[in-house]
Amino acid sequence: MNVNLKRLKELGAIGRNLLIISLLIVAMSAAFVIFQTTEKIVTIVDEGNTMEYTFRGEKTVGEALLDNEISLGEMDEISVPLDNVLENEQKIEIKRGMEVKVVADGKEYVFVTAEKQVEDIIEKLGLRLEELDLVYPAVDEKLDLNFDEEIRITRVTEELDTNKYPVKYTQVTRSNSNMDKGEVKTIQKGSDGLRSVTEKVVYHDGVEYSRTVLEEKVEVEPKEEIKEVGTNVYIATSRGQTRFRTAMYVTATAYCSCEICTGPGNGYVTASGTRTTANRTIATSKSFAFGTEFYIPYFRNSSNRGIFVVEDRGGAIKGNRIDIYFNSHEEALRFGRKTLKVYVLD
Ligand SMILES: [Zn+2]
Incomplete structure (x- = not known):
């Protein structure tokens, strides 16, 4: 009876262990099945086109692109490496590269970039923009892939230019009946004045583009010439x-x-x-x-x-x-x- 009891206890222990193992296997299988069957969602933004990709199991970025028939060209950029394993609710961004021509400082730069905003393209090129410079298209514009013009940077500088000009004196003639007709006497000699004009000169790429008068002043007043002419x-x-x-x-x-x-x-x-x-x-x-x-x-x-x-x-x-x-x-x-x-x- 003792033996039997002991044996029974032993048998019971084995059964418990088996049960635990079985339960574990079932749980793991269930977890695997759940893992394999649970939907995951990833957002792919391809140059502004947003799509959602739903998948189960384990996928790399590259596989996700394949499944969506998205191919990447040499010039294109992607925000996550192709061999990374996707995580749920991840966002992948693809920027399509394009050839861009930038004209600045008398030079033409042709290069490939995935940047779309004009300001970023210029920065990528390593060109510095000064405050007054003009950029076409505007720096905050985004180019689309069909953009076939060139980006133009016009260097704008300003300068003050002050010039002095003579102010012609005026002549005043008075008649004098004590003088004979034909006789002329200068009572006061005239002299020219001096006027200074300060202009703002705007240069586009070093070439004068416009002039605006900022200040105009008479530095020396002209002195009028007074003459008397005889009338007798x-x-x-x-x-x-x-x-x-x-x-x-x-x-x-x-x-x-x-x-x-x-x-x-x-x-x-x-x-x-x-x-x-x-x-x-x-x-x-x-x-x-x-x-x-x-x-x-x-x-x-x-x-x-x-x-x-x-x-x-x-x-x-x-x-x-x-x-x-x-x-x-x-x-x-x-x-x-x-x-x-x-x-x-x-
Ligand atoms: Zn003679």
């Missing part, structure tokens, strides 16, 4: 109050009929065809018609009372110059050359 048109002559066209200062020289003065030919006939007459004949430039009368106060005590007539011309007589006829070379020499005030009579 009457002069007292032997004829009484005589009206004149203009008064002026001339360089007066003298000549006679000799060959030294008039060259070969008849020295007694004037250019107007009259006979040369002392105290009457003068030669002027063509600005004065033949017959024009000049009153020359210097000769007011001569027989002609200072009144001469334009009758002759001379090659050398130009501008404010007159030649006065004398009867002899000696007299002409004695007169010499004088600056005289003359009145051209009306």
Whole structure:
């Protein structure tokens, strides 16, 4: 009875152990079955296209791509290595690579990148962007795979440019009835002022693109020129109050009929065809018609009372110059050359 009891106990122990092992096997099998049959879900984002991949058991990233018929090109980037085993609710991101052309600083960069945002592409290329630089397309734009233009970086710099310019003075003319017509007196000399203009110059890739005036100031005010012009048109002559066209200062020289003065030919006939007459004949430039009368106060005590007539011309007589006829070379020499005030009579 004792033996039997002991044996029974032994048998019971074995049975318990077997039961435990069996239970364990069942549990493990169940766990395996559960593992194999439990659905897992993974999100694949392929360049903006999101898809969900459901699977059971164990899969690598590469297998998941195969199952979804997703192939990766050489230029493409994936966020998880292909041989990694997928975990439930994992997210895999694929960025498709593309060839991009960037034009900057006079160079063209062609390279392959999976970056899509313009700013990231530029950064990847190792180009620095300065604050004012212009980028096309804008830095925050995302390129799509069909983008076939180039990314352009325009370097923008600014500079201040200050230039000085003269400010022309103005002229003021006042009339003065105490001065003869034709006379001009400068009361105040004019002088130019100075203006400074500061501009902001914008350069695009080193070439001037625009100019904006920021400041403009007059540094030196111009000084106006003040002149007085005579308005008196009457002069007292032997004829009484005589009206004149203009008064002026001339360089007066003298000549006679000799060959030294008039060259070969008849020295007694004037250019107007009259006979040369002392105290009457003068030669002027063509600005004065033949017959024009000049009153020359210097000769007011001569027989002609200072009144001469334009009758002759001379090659050398130009501008404010007159030649006065004398009867002899000696007299002409004695007169010499004088600056005289003359009145051209009306
Ligand atoms: Zn002479």
